[in-house]
Structure formats: structure tokens, C-alpha cells
Amino acid sequence: DGGITQSPKYLFRKEGQNVTLSCEQNLNHDAMYWYRQDPGQGLRLIYYSQIVNDFQKGDIAEGYSVSREKKESFPLTVTSAQKNPTAFYLCASSREDEQFFGPGTRLTVL
Amino acid sequence: GENVEQHPSTLSVQEGDSAVIKCTYSDSASNYFPWYKQELGKRPQLIIDIRSNVGEKKDQRIAVTLNKTAKHFSLHITETQPEDSAVYFCAARRDNAGNMLTFGGGTRLMVKP
Numbered sequence: 001d002g003g004i005t006q007s008p009k010y011l012f013r014k015e016g017q018n019v020t021l022s023c024e025q026n027l028n029h030d031a032m033y034w035y036r037q038d039p040g041q042g043l044r045l046i047y048y049s050q051i052v053n054d055f056q057k058g059d060i061a062e063g064y065s066v067s068r069e070k071k072e073s074f075p076l077t078v079t080s081a082q083k084n085p086t087a088f089y090l091c092a093s094s095r096e097d098e099q100f101f102g103p104g105t106r107l108t109v110l
Numbered sequence: 111g112e113n114v115e116q117h118p119s120t121l122s123v124q125e126g127d128s129a130v131i132k133c134t135y136s137d138s139a140s141n142y143f144p145w146y147k148q149e150l151g152k153r154p155q156l157i158i159d160i161r162s163n164v165g166e167k168k169d170q171r172i173a174v175t176l177n178k179t180a181k182h183f184s185l186h187i188t189e190t191q192p193e194d195s196a197v198y199f200c201a202a203r204r205d206n207a208g209n210m211l212t213f214g215g216g217t218r219l220m221v222k223p
Contacts, residue, residue, distance in 0.1 A: 042213040042214055044213070048208070101153040101155070103153050
């Protein structure tokens with residue numbers, strides 16, 4: 001399952017702190033995505049980027065920020081403005097139709 | 111925007127039986143419909159997809175059907191096996207939305223041996 005990696009696997013944050021989740025891919029894919037997964041709600045799109053130095057908000061972007069300075073990397077910052085950040089976060093990348101997912105980061109706010 | 115609803119949320123079948131999961135979508139401009147399987151503790155993986163110019167697609171024990179008029183599509187798994195136990199997600203993509211997918215809420219399939 002190589003190709004797209006996320007770190008860390010588990011992350012704990014205190015309320016009021018910003019935290020950054022890492023996503024790296026070596027698949028030479030142009031497009032990258034961040035999803036949030038909550039029980040019973042499927043995958044909801046937070047942000048996506050179709051090319052370096054460009055990204056767009058998804059359905060639930062409030063309280064999150066991203067950057068895309070390199071093709072291989074698409075880090076997600078969960079800010080203190082996100083009111084309910086405890087969730088499982090999945091990163092994905094694609095060249096054509098199929099999206100390839102990373103292993104995910106489980107974020108828990110204490 | 112697009113809205114995708116998926117039913118049922120949980121499905122329990124006996125090994126060897128068939129399983130059917132249904133999804134409806136709201137945007138008639140959607141033209142690509144993938145299905146992802148997520149085993150416990152693992153990442154989602156694409157298992158089959160269908161485009162709007164095709165009514166049915168099969169791959170061994172799995173098949174997907176699409177009814178564009180009714181705006182619904184279904185996943186069919188025949189001869190289910192315990193390793194089919196997982197959460198299945200349907201998704202839809204609009205023609206002018208890059209590769210942005212809208213996912214359904216997921217179906218937890220349990221295959222009892």
C-alpha cells in the first residue's frame with residue numbers, strides 16, 4: 001500500500017491548538033484531496049488541489065487550511081476555529097478517475 | 111451541489127447469498143459513479159465504477175447498474191464471502207467538477223459464515 005502516506009497515524013490535540021496533518025504521495029499525481037470521515041456520514045470533502053499552488057474549498061472547509069507548494073505534498077492544518085475536529089482524516093490523490101487514499105490520521109481533541 | 115444517499119446503512123447476509131446496496135444522486139449532470147470498499151482499519155479502495163453512457167458493468171462477483179432516468183445506481187455482490195465484510199461507499203461526480211466526488215454515507219456489510 002505504498003504511494004501515498006499520512007502522518008501521524010494518531011494525533012491528540014488540546015482545545016485551542018492548531019495542528020497540521022501530513023500527506024505525501026510519490027505517484028506523480030496532479031490532484032490531491034482531504035476528506036473527513038465521521039461514523040455514518042461517509043467521506044466529506046474539506047479541500048482539494050488540482051495543481052501545485054492552487055486549491056479550492058470543498059463542502060466543509062471552515063476551520064481548516066491547506067497549502068500546495070510541492071506536487072508531492074498537501075498538508076492540512078486544523079485550526080482552533082474548527083469546532084468539532086475529532087475525526088478520521090483521509091488524504092487522496094488522483095491522475096484520472098481513480099482516487100488513491102492514504103492510511104488516514106485519527107485526530108482526537110482532548 | 112450534488113447529494114448522494116445510500117441505503118441500507120447496515121446489511122447482514124449469510125455467506126453465499128447476494129447483497130445489494132443502492133444509491134441515489136440529485137444532479138443529473140453527474141456522469142461517473144465509483145464504488146469504494148473500506149475494510150476495518152484500512153483505507154478505501156476502488157472496486158468498480160461506471161460511467162453514464164453504460165447501464166451495467168460486471169467484474170467477477172460484483173456488478174454495478176445505473177438508471178440515469180431515475181438517478182440511482184446499485185452495487186450487486188453475488189456469492190458473498192466473509193472477506194466481503196467491509197464498509198462500502200458509493201460516489202458521484204459531475205461532468206464539470208474536475209475529479210470531485212460526492213460520497214454516500216456508507217453501508218456496513220456483514221457476511222456471516
